[in-house]
Amino acid sequence: MKAPGYGIIALLTVAASFCHGQCIVSQDQQQRIVTICQSYVPPNGLLINRPDRQQAKTQTVFLGSEYLTYPVWQDGTLEFDGQTRSIACRLAFNLMTNQILCQFPGDSVVREIWPDAFTINAMPFVSQIDRQGKRSYFQVVYNGKTRLLAHYSCRFRREEREPYSPELLFSGRYEQRQRFFIQRDDRSLQRVTLSRKSLLQVLPDQSGKLPGYLTKSKLDLQELVDALAYYDGFH
Incomplete structure (x- = not known):
């Protein structure tokens, strides 16, 4: 086909x-x-x-695709609370449905599974459960005293052809979205964007060191990670 x-x-x-x-x-x-x-x-x-x-x-x-990775199926591991060993599995992560699909070695059956944590393509994810009992998954981007987590989502948008316009190449598109959160001492997640202003609003710093360290108003992801590592060094 x-x-x-x-x-x-x-x-x-x-x-x-x-x-x-x-x-x-x-x-x-x-x-x-x-x-x-x-x-x-x-x-x-x-x-x-x-x-x-x-x-x-x-x-x-x-x-586009509604799946996190390309190719869709990637080597990964599953982790469950109470178990000391991770379980090897081929994984696909559907961002539209929040489904983790698993295919064990030597097994042709695709299973939907809800682990407490998993890795896919060497990317570690942990789960968070909200007040309504809904489980969501977050990539661990930085794992220090302060954690930086990334949440991925996806939406589908249908393309509409205008009258007398050229034929559409695609009938619709999948739009993936990434949002970042900071977590301190296993407390609730706080949304942060890639900016100096947002980071200073989220992280309390009575020492005044972090504002002096951040010299740019806009940050890329690595600069955000470096700032968190610097912050953890004196907190």
């Missing part, structure tokens, strides 16, 4: 709002991540995934 100009990397069965069928996450000739979905449309226009002589196969291409 290979579409011209695309290399098939991961075959996934999905039941999303836009189709029922099989989707492939791949790269196009310009090295963009794309999701290619194939479905079958019967005469009444309803989408189903069982072909027969009365159905026409359609292909829809979306820019």
Whole structure:
């Protein structure tokens, strides 16, 4: 099931709002991540995934992917409270549904799993449970006395063609989002952006050292990590 100009990397069965069928996450000739979905449309226009002589196969291409990594499946480990050993597993992290999908070595079954922590492609994640009991996962970007966590999410946006405009290359796009949080002494998470002002608002510093250390108004991620390491050095 290979579409011209695309290399098939991961075959996934999905039941999303836009189709029922099989989707492939791949790269196009310009090295963009794309999701290619194939479905079958019967005469009444309803989408189903069982072909027969009365159905026409359609292909829809979306820019991006709802999964954290590319390729979708990556080596990883699972961790559960009360267990001393991590469990090796091939993992896929769906950012739209917050699902961790696992395929154990030698097993063809894909399982949905809810670990307390996991790693995927050498990226460590921990879970946080909110007041409603909902579990979310955060990447541990920096793990000192002060922790920097990153939360990933994804939304789907359908593209609409304007009258008399050229044909759309993509029928929609997945837009991934990353937000950062700081946690001190296992307390609640505090949102922080990549800016001097935001960091100083989140971190109390009676010594006055941190404001002098931060000379730029805008920070990149490494500069934020370096600032936290500096802050941990005198707190």
